[in-house]
Amino acid sequence: MLPAWLDVIAGPVLEATQAPAVGELKGEVLREWGSSEVWRLSYGLRCVIVKRGSDAQTSEGAAYRRFVVPLQLPAPRLIHSVETDDSVLLVLADVGRVNLEQEPSASGFLAAAELLAEVRSKPVDASSEFTSKQLAELVRRSPADPELAERLLTVGAAALDQLHEATDARVVHGDYVPKNLVSDGTRWTIVDWPLTYLAPHLSDLYTLVRDAVAIGHQAEPIVARYIDAAGADPSLVQRQLSIGGIAFILRALTWVVEEGVRTVPSSSEWINPLLAELDDVARGLG
CATH class of the missing domain: 3.90.1200.10 (Aminoglycoside phosphotransferase (APH), C-terminal lobe)
Structure with a gap:
């Protein structure tokens, strides 16, 4: 089972993992709260983190633009982001499992x-x-x-x-x-x-x-x-x-x-x- 909202960011995920299709991805739920859902998606040895944030969590894309990217802060590399009316979807590099x-x-x-x-x-x-x-x-x-x-x-x-x-x-x-x-x-x-x-x-x-x-x-x-x-x-x-x-x-x-x-x-x-x-x-x- 993969997140229902994956279709919106499927292109960048497939490019990053080099998976031939969404159905080939393996999904692992890392967090599932009311305002934050986080998955690790993998194909073979390649994997990415995908996040959906709502409410207070919607500002993460803005935080990357304001601080993380220009200041080169020690954060996961942002691969792609999409902002909707009520949420933000992020594709991030996987920086570790522990x-x-x-x-x-x-x-x-x-x-x-x-x-x-x-x-x-x-x-x-x-x-x-x-x-x-x-x-x-x-x-x-x-x-x-x-x-x-x-x-x-x-x-x-x-x-x-x-x-x-x-x-x-x-x-x-x-x-x-x-x-x-x-x-x-x-x-x-x-x-x-x-x-x-x-x-x-x-x-x-x-x-x-x-x-x-x-x-x-x-x-x-x-x-x-x-x-x-x-x-x-x-x-x-x-x-x-x-x-x-x-x-x-x-x-x-x-x-x-x-x-x-x-x-x-x-x-x-x-x-x-x-x-x-x-x-x-x-x-x-x-």
């Missing part, structure tokens, strides 16, 4: 920290897309209680303004978690770019460390590896991590309440733990 979630080694997390430093090294001639105004909008849309909301709108906003004065906005992947870090056994590649935007914070490092700690790794070596690879100021990185944590959690909360409860019903169970985490990070700002 991700960091499947094999969560300490060396893998350190490699991911170095990869992030590479992404953050790319200067971008554009303004931040996570300012105090965006912070306030996310707080308004989130289920944060009045006390937490007030702390975010005062202490959090002030810290974010200071961060903009201290450093430039750079690319933020937006979902820098182990399942989106793929290896072919030689090199690591970042997949799934629809949530990409520009900001001075380090939410990507925050989520990487967050997941590493959850499975028993230590945070300090990962942060230290990023600092060393990026040649960054440790005190600035700590500020970027705090604001990055707030950005990640607020964006996750608004996604859950506005889309996730519909496309991934089980995500409603994430709300209370995310609110508790947000409160901890916000209190750490002072």
